[in-house]
Amino acid sequence: MKARPGHSTHRLVYLSLAYGFVGLGAIGAILPVMPTTPFLLLALWAAARSSPRLRFKLYRHPRYGQSLRAWHRHGAVPARAKLAACLLMAVSLWVLWLSGAAPFVLTTVALFFTAVATFILSRPTHTTQPDDPRRCNLNR
Secondary structure, three states: OOOOOOHHHHHHHHHHHHHHHHHHHHHHHHOOOOOOHHHHHHHHHHHHOOOHHHHHHHHOOOOOHHHHHHHHHHOOOOHHHHHHHHHHHHHHHHHHHHOOOOHHHHHHHHHHHHHHHHHHHHOOOOOOOOOOHHHOOOOO
């Protein structure tokens, strides 16, 4: 069977993105100012297009796997993550205000943060049942 032209190139790009996002997520696990889960969600997205093995490893990760599966299957965001995201956006806006940012910048950032917070808060907090990492469906 012949490979499609450009198929291996696309796979390599997605694989590079997946591992790059895993790296950024690892940095975020160490540095408090950088998020972890959004980068792992992006890694999961890229791994789904390039490496079923990496996707499976991310789903089965002991610390982040449950959150990744809950997001993928139910669009759920844990209450702690919702609180952290909203607090960090509020602190960021406050720091911008204290630093004397232009009113246009403050308004734009406030509107953007409001939209993001609305989306985050509209997501379910809990899934109906705990997901078993051994039952990860790689075909989804």
